[in-house]
Amino acid sequence: MSSSASQPEIKRVEDLWFPDATLILRAENSLFRVHSGILAARSSVFRDMIAFPQPTPTKDSGENETVDGHVVVRLHDLAGEVEVFLRAIFDSSFFMPPRSPVEFHVVIGVMRLAHKYDVQYLFQRALSHLDSMFQVQFADFLAMDWGAAKDKDHVVFQSGDITVDFSKAFRAALEVGALWLLPTAYYNIVRESDFLVQLGANCYLSPQEEKLFLAAQIKCLRAFVSTHRFMKLLPSPDCDSLQCTDTITEGHDVLKRWSDDCADMDPLGPWVFGFVDGTLCDGCEELARGKHRAAQEVFWDTLPTLFGLPTWDELRELRCKVIEETA
Structure with a gap:
């Protein structure tokens, strides 16, 4: 292959270099020698490309890049993806x-x-x-x-x-x-x-x-607040458990610390129940999980439109x- 001192080093991808193949592809600085028939059978685009007459190699003309007498087909794709x-x-x-x-x-x-x-x-x-x-x-x-x-x-x-x-x-x-x-x-x-x-x-x-993402982030923060409004409904009306009261107080403290320190705004995350499992009575936990899930579903339904999608x-x-x- 003809080259000049200013050109970058061209490398052959060994696992995709079949000596008996005749189709040579180049993406960036990587060369691939593959079987045209197999590629054409898989890809209609390559089938049409291969069916089109290839230019005849011309020695020292500089018009066509060649390797082992075969014209190199340039692909305008990333080498890693090819x-x-x-x-x-x-x-x-x-x-x-x-x-x-x-x-x-x-x-x-x-x-x-x-x-x-x-x-x-x-x-x-x-x-x-x-x-x-x-x-x-x-x-x-x-x-x-x-x-x-x-x-x-x-x-x-x-x-x-x-x-x-x-x-x-x-x-x-x-x-x-x-x-x-x-x-x-x-x-x-x-x-x-x-x-x-x-x-x-x-x-x-x-x-x-960037503007769209930042606007969506603000809505995520608002939704996070909405999904945790159930805390204000606790304890449930029929609850008389002191343990529930202590857990709810701790929950408010956790949310306050989150607002001060946490880097994530995740209204669809389940993490808030990490500290209440097993510490709330059945009535309080059912109320909390039901309200939390309902608020999450409302946010989920609006998620695509948050980003201008259908x-x-x-x-x-x-x-x-x-x-x-x-x-």
């Missing part, structure tokens, strides 16, 4: 359906390029992985244990920084039209009071997005349509 996308195609064990373990950045890369290059089975598989993380039903959202998700769930976060990873997810979801993934992705970002600091240079937000019913309908089209 690598995981091609691995998913050429290694059947690399990107298995849920709940097989998979790294989060792999899911995002495969989803984006499977959509771009029309590999429907991989696109649907990637969406299935994300469906387990970004729910459209409140009961499923409550069942998700984010503490366990960081270390034990089948989707592994590469950096361990969920806020940054979720920012990558919403960018990809916007690109592929998977809008139903966005409400919970957005929510898990803005519930962190310092999300702009956490994102830093890792994710660019437009001024409009309603949950519309998003669920969109999800069904996309899933059916890719099935």
Whole structure:
């Protein structure tokens, strides 16, 4: 391959360099040599690309980049995403359906390029992985244990920084039209009071997005207050337990300390009951949990519109349509 001293070093991705293949792809500074027939069978975009006559290599003309006599096809994608996308195609064990373990950045890369290059089975598989993380039903959202998700769930976060990873997810979801993934992705970002600091240079937000997120964060704080108004209704009218009175007093102190110190604004979180389990009488606990859940459901119903998105019913309908089209 002809090159000049000013060009960056080009590397071959060994596991995706098949000597008997004739299609050579380049993404950024990475080269992949793959079988065109297999790629064409999976992707209608590559099938059309390969069917189009390729330019004839011309020695020393500088017009076409060549390797081993084959013209190099340039892809305007990130090398890391092309690598995981091609691995998913050429290694059947690399990107298995849920709940097989998979790294989060792999899911995002495969989803984006499977959509771009029309590999429907991989696109649907990637969406299935994300469906387990970004729910459209409140009961499923409550069942998700984010503490366990960081270390034990089948989707592994590469950096361990969920806020940054979720920012990558919403960018990809916007690109592929998977809008139903966005409400919970957005929510898990803005519930962190310092999300702009956490994102830093890792994710660019437009001024409009930044304004939208900050406005949503204020609404999260108001919703947090609303979901804990049940504290004012305790003890229940038929309660005469001194233990309930002590627990309720402690609860008010905890909420006060939270407002002073806590960095999270999480109206959909269950943490408030961590200090009341087993300490309230049945009547007080039933009243508290019922009012808390009812206020959470009200907030959940408004969550998409908080970010300028369609309603949950519309998003669920969109999800069904996309899933059916890719099935």
